[in-house]
Each structure stands twice: as C-alpha cells, then as structure tokens.
Amino acid sequence: MNRMLSSASLLSNVNIPRKNENKLTKALFYAIIVASIGSIQFGYHLSELNAPQQVLSCSEFNIPSEGYPYDRTWLGKRGYKQCIPLNDEQIGIVTSVFCIGGILGSYFAASLANIYGRKFSSLMNCTLNIIGSLIIFNSNSYRSLIIGRILVGISCGALIVIIPLFIKEVAPSGWEGLLGTMTQICIRLGVLLTQGVALPLTDSYRWRWILFGSFLLAVLNLSMWFKVDESPKWLLAHGRVIDAKSSLCNLRGGTFEEAAQEIQKWQQQIESGDSLIEPTTTNSISGSNSLWKYLRDESNFKARHVITILLFGQQFCGINSIVLYGTKIISQLYPQNAIKINFSISLVNVLVTILVSLLIYSFPRKPLLMTSTISVSIAAFIMGMAMNYNKMNLLIVFSFIYMGVFTMGLNLLPFIIMREISSPQDMVLAQRYGTICNWVGTFIVAYTFPIIHDILSGYVFVIFAVTAASMSVYIWKRVPETKKHGAHYNDIRVSH
Known part of the structure; x- marks a missing residue:
C-alpha cells in the first residue's frame, strides 16, 4: 500500500506535457x-x-x-x-x-x-x-x-x-x-x-x-x-489558484488536471523568486523606484539617451502627419480622390506592417533601422518638393513609399531596441519613459503640423527629411546592434 502511495506521489510530481500547451x-x-x-x-x-x-x-x-437642406x-x-x-x-x-x-x-x-x-x-x-x-x-x-x-x-x-x-x-x-x-x-x-x-x-x-x-x-x-x-497568470499572482486553473483550462483546452499541472509549474516559478506578471513601479512621480529617480540615475544615462532620440525621432520623422492630416495634404493637389488615396495608403500600411511583423525579428536591428530612416528621409524630401511644384503623381507615389519604408523599421524597432538596451531592473521604467516620449512627440506633431504646413507648405516635409537623415547618423554612431552581438545597455558608447 505504501509503495502504491509512494508511486502515486512520484507521478503527481512528474510534469507531464499538456496536449494543448502550445x-x-x-x-x-x-x-x-x-x-x-x-x-x-x-x-x-x-x-x-x-x-x-x-x-x-x-x-x-x-x-x-x-442632399436636401440640412435642417431636414x-x-x-x-x-x-x-x-x-x-x-x-x-x-x-x-x-x-x-x-x-x-x-x-x-x-x-x-x-x-x-x-x-x-x-x-x-x-x-x-x-x-x-x-x-x-x-x-x-x-x-x-x-x-x-x-x-x-x-x-x-x-x-x-x-x-x-x-x-x-x-x-x-x-x-x-x-x-x-x-x-x-x-x-x-x-x-x-x-x-x-x-x-x-x-x-x-x-x-x-x-x-x-x-x-x-x-x-x-x-x-x-x-x-x-x-x-x-x-490565469494574474489570477495566480493574486492567490486565486482555483480561478487560475479554471481560466487556463477554458483558454487552453484539455482537462482540469492538465491545467493544474501547468499551474504547479508557475507556482514553482513564483517560489523561486520570478514574477509571473509584468512588475510595475509606484505611481508616485517622486517616490522610490520612480520615473523621476530613473531620469536622475546616471547609470542608465546612455540607454536613456538612445531611447529619447529613437522615440522622439520616430514621431519627428512626420509619419503621423499622414495618419492625422493625410486627406488635407493630398486634397491640395487632388481634391476629388483624396479620401480614396488616403484609404489606399492605409491599406498598404496594414499589409506592410503584417509582413514586417512576421520577419522583423530575423534581421539585425541597426542596418534595418538605418535603411528605414534613410529611405524615409529621401521619400519625405521628394514629397515636399512634389507639393511645392504641384507634382500630383509624384506626391501620391512617394506618399505610399514614405509610409511603407517607415513601417519597415521605424514603426517597430525603436520599441524593440528600447527593451533590449535596458537593464532588467530598469525595464518597466524605461518602457514607461519611452512611451511618454512617443506620446509627447505625437502631440507636438499633431498640434504644430497644421500651423507649420500653412506657413511652409511642402517645406515641412523637408524638415522631416532632415530629421530622418540626422537620425540615421545618430544610429550609425551611437546605437549598438542589439540582436547580432547581443549588446547590453552597458555596452552602449555615448559620449556625455
């Protein structure tokens, strides 16, 4: 009898792979x-x-x-x-x-x-x-x-x-x-x-x-x-073991016992000191382990500098001028079909995003990001000239190219690199800081573009072109290859 119980106990500790785990x-x-x-x-x-x-x-x-009178x-x-x-x-x-x-x-x-x-x-x-x-x-x-x-x-x-x-x-x-x-x-x-x-x-x-x-x-x-x-991981992290098993069973299929086995693995992970869910910091701006402390910490200066340039620069290349004001831009030269053209640009953007999402992790970060920024610079410059000289077809063609080459690298890579150059203890704060940089950059472009565009017309895209070209130089000199060489945040060479 004892041997049978012992055997059962051993079997209960064996991690049998779940049929629906993957x-x-x-x-x-x-x-x-x-x-x-x-x-x-x-x-x-x-x-x-x-x-x-x-x-x-x-x-x-x-x-x-x-149409008939609006009041009707x-x-x-x-x-x-x-x-x-x-x-x-x-x-x-x-x-x-x-x-x-x-x-x-x-x-x-x-x-x-x-x-x-x-x-x-x-x-x-x-x-x-x-x-x-x-x-x-x-x-x-x-x-x-x-x-x-x-x-x-x-x-x-x-x-x-x-x-x-x-x-x-x-x-x-x-x-x-x-x-x-x-x-x-x-x-x-x-x-x-x-x-x-x-x-x-x-x-x-x-x-x-x-x-x-x-x-x-x-x-x-x-x-x-x-x-x-x-x-289920959030439920387990909050001590709701039964709910976690039920949720995992519903989501992944299989039996309740199989779900319980996987939950047991997660519990062992918690006991070893690992976190199942993304850790967060205090909401206080000035409290311990806060965003303010992250900004003042000299040890992450180099990584923080790269994050700032990449996340602000992504927006200052002007992509959201098309997302937010594309119809107005195109309607200046082609008012009859501006909405249709803008829809087509968005369709191309979706298709390229899907393709890039499937392939982006297979390529080295730095060459792909540089290729994207250089291409964005060229496309933005030609768009600006096309607007100034009323070259309708040129504007339309390079609007598609501009959106496509941005999506090829600048769309996703700044966020990927942000994680890869940050130390584990700074990861959450780095992401929070980078997200704020990106939002502020979007705000600046969204607010200023209509005003600057009315003053400078197509030359506003020349500004975007110069910004993208400057980013290319910065990436070449200061941003490490985080995939091929497995660079760590301490390996970033940025002069103070």
Missing part, C-alpha cells in the same frame, strides 16, 4: 481577438478626424448630389450643427489633446491592471471610450470636442498598455513573438477602418457618423470582454 484553441483565439479590438479602437481614434476635418471645421462644404436631416432636426467653426490652431489642439489623454492613460495603466486585473481594467477603459465617443459625436462646440478627445485618449492610452500584457500572459509557448505583434497590426487596422468608414460619409451631412463608428466599436469590444476569462 495549441491556439478557439477560446484563446477569441480572447486574443477581443483584446486586439482595443488596439483597433486606438487606431480608429488616432485617425478619426483625418478625412472629415475640413467639413467638420466649416473649411469646406461638401453636399452630396442627393435626422441630425439637423435634433439640433446637431452642420459644422463646428475651427481655425488651424484649434484643429491642431483638438487632434493633439488625444495624446494628453494617452499619456495619462498609459502612465497609470499597468499599475491599475496589476491591481484590478486585465479584464476589469479593459472593461472600464471600453466604458470610458463609449462615453468619450458619444461626447465627440454629440459635440456642437470646440470645448466639447476637446473633452471627448481627452477621454478617449485616456482610454486608448491605457488599452495599448494592458492589451500586450494580457496577450503575453495567455499566449502559448512559441506564439509570444507572433501574437505580440498584434498590437501594432491592429492599430493600423483601426486607421484603415476609419478611412474605410469615411469613404461614403465624408460630407457636410454625414461626417458625424464617422465619429459614431468609434462608439459602436467600443460597445462591441465591451460586450465581447464579458465572455473572456481573466489572465
């Missing part, structure tokens, strides 16, 4: 799709003012051929204004305050998600997105547009932090890299979706329905989250 089940696929819709919401809001900007701001009246439309009868008078500076502010919300949302998101869970935090952010979207849709004033854009910015800023955490924690072994690229792909899909919705709706009668699309997307995402299990 399998992407229907439940897991559904969970990843639901989470990724949050990234689509981000892309939608980022670009939602692009196509309708001129009719929204009363800069242009575009009445469909079958459904919107007109309910007191919605046909447009909201905005000058270039106000357009820049309405567009860019999304980034202010994004900074707030992304800064606190990881800490809140670690306290309340990935699912509950996502539900709250979808709810905030619904409220903000309705405010934007119902706006009849400049002020209400700003309020709505800040709220959706907070929601989207939080979602794009929480979503990668959730996907990383539920992804089967071997799928982490591929599924980790879903965030960027879905952001581009969100931009594409906005441009697709705008194709039939960008006129002085129906532009508000483009903004209503984000409300529908948030409602869909909210309802779908209720059928998704919480991250």
Whole structure:
C-alpha cells in the first residue's frame, strides 16, 4: 500500500506535457481577438478626424448630389450643427489633446491592471471610450470636442498598455513573438477602418457618423470582454489558484488536471523568486523606484539617451502627419480622390506592417533601422518638393513609399531596441519613459503640423527629411546592434 502511495506521489510530481500547451484553441483565439479590438479602437481614434476635418471645421462644404437642406436631416432636426467653426490652431489642439489623454492613460495603466486585473481594467477603459465617443459625436462646440478627445485618449492610452500584457500572459509557448505583434497590426487596422468608414460619409451631412463608428466599436469590444476569462497568470499572482486553473483550462483546452499541472509549474516559478506578471513601479512621480529617480540615475544615462532620440525621432520623422492630416495634404493637389488615396495608403500600411511583423525579428536591428530612416528621409524630401511644384503623381507615389519604408523599421524597432538596451531592473521604467516620449512627440506633431504646413507648405516635409537623415547618423554612431552581438545597455558608447 505504501509503495502504491509512494508511486502515486512520484507521478503527481512528474510534469507531464499538456496536449494543448502550445495549441491556439478557439477560446484563446477569441480572447486574443477581443483584446486586439482595443488596439483597433486606438487606431480608429488616432485617425478619426483625418478625412472629415475640413467639413467638420466649416473649411469646406461638401453636399452630396442627393442632399436636401440640412435642417431636414435626422441630425439637423435634433439640433446637431452642420459644422463646428475651427481655425488651424484649434484643429491642431483638438487632434493633439488625444495624446494628453494617452499619456495619462498609459502612465497609470499597468499599475491599475496589476491591481484590478486585465479584464476589469479593459472593461472600464471600453466604458470610458463609449462615453468619450458619444461626447465627440454629440459635440456642437470646440470645448466639447476637446473633452471627448481627452477621454478617449485616456482610454486608448491605457488599452495599448494592458492589451500586450494580457496577450503575453495567455499566449502559448512559441506564439509570444507572433501574437505580440498584434498590437501594432491592429492599430493600423483601426486607421484603415476609419478611412474605410469615411469613404461614403465624408460630407457636410454625414461626417458625424464617422465619429459614431468609434462608439459602436467600443460597445462591441465591451460586450465581447464579458465572455473572456481573466489572465490565469494574474489570477495566480493574486492567490486565486482555483480561478487560475479554471481560466487556463477554458483558454487552453484539455482537462482540469492538465491545467493544474501547468499551474504547479508557475507556482514553482513564483517560489523561486520570478514574477509571473509584468512588475510595475509606484505611481508616485517622486517616490522610490520612480520615473523621476530613473531620469536622475546616471547609470542608465546612455540607454536613456538612445531611447529619447529613437522615440522622439520616430514621431519627428512626420509619419503621423499622414495618419492625422493625410486627406488635407493630398486634397491640395487632388481634391476629388483624396479620401480614396488616403484609404489606399492605409491599406498598404496594414499589409506592410503584417509582413514586417512576421520577419522583423530575423534581421539585425541597426542596418534595418538605418535603411528605414534613410529611405524615409529621401521619400519625405521628394514629397515636399512634389507639393511645392504641384507634382500630383509624384506626391501620391512617394506618399505610399514614405509610409511603407517607415513601417519597415521605424514603426517597430525603436520599441524593440528600447527593451533590449535596458537593464532588467530598469525595464518597466524605461518602457514607461519611452512611451511618454512617443506620446509627447505625437502631440507636438499633431498640434504644430497644421500651423507649420500653412506657413511652409511642402517645406515641412523637408524638415522631416532632415530629421530622418540626422537620425540615421545618430544610429550609425551611437546605437549598438542589439540582436547580432547581443549588446547590453552597458555596452552602449555615448559620449556625455
């Protein structure tokens, strides 16, 4: 009898591989799709003012051929204004305050998600997105547009932090890299979706329905989250062992006993001192282990300098001038088909993002990033000259090239390199700092581009070209190859 018990005890400690441990089940696929819709919401809001900007701001009246007096439309009868008078500076502010919300949302998101869970935090952010979207849709004033854009910015800023955490924690072994690229792909899909919705709706009668699309997307995402299990790793990290086993069993399939075996491995990992979930720091700006301490720490100066240049530089190459104002840029030379061309550019962006996401981890970082920045510089310069000399076809062709070569390297590599050059103890703060740099860079471009473009016209793209060329020189001299040679943050050679 004792021998039988001893044998059973030994068997219970044997880690029998689970049949579905590396399998992407229907439940897991559904969970990843639901989470990724949050990234689509981000892309939608980022670009939602692009196509309708001129009719929204009363800069242009575009009445469909079958149109009749606005006060007889459904919107007109309910007191919605046909447009909201905005000058270039106000357009820049309405567009860019999304980034202010994004900074707030992304800064606190990881800490809140670690306290309340990935699912509950996502539900709250979808709810905030619904409220903000309705405010934007119902706006009849400049002020209400700003309020709505800040709220959706907070929601989207939080979602794009929480979503990668959730996907990383539920992804089967071997799928982490591929599924980790879903965030960027879905952001581009969100931009594409906005441009697709705008194709039939960008006129002085129906532009508000483009903004209503984000409300529908948030409602869909909210309802779908209720059928998704919480991250089993988050549950286990908070001592909810039974819930963790149930969640893992539902997501990965197989039996409850098989799930229990994998949970046991995770418990051993916790006991050995490893963390199952992404660690976070205090929310205090000046507290211990804070962002302020990270900024003052001389030991990470070199890595921090590289992160600053790459994450700001990514935005100062001007890519979001196309995402946020592409229709306005193209309409100067080709007003009849500007929205269709902008949609096509977004489609190419999605396709290139998918291709790059599949291949980017196979190539050395530095040559690919330099190739991207040099190509962006050339494309931006030619676009600027084409705008100044009214070369319509040249502008269109190089708008596609500009978007494609940016996506080839500058889109993803700064974030990858940011992680690879940071020490383990600084990883979370480095990511938080880099995200803030990126948001601030986006804000600056979003706010200043309409103003500078009206003053300099195509020469604003020459500025972007010079920035990209300067980045190429910096990368060549100061950024290490983090893949081929396995460079560590201490190996970065940056002169003080």
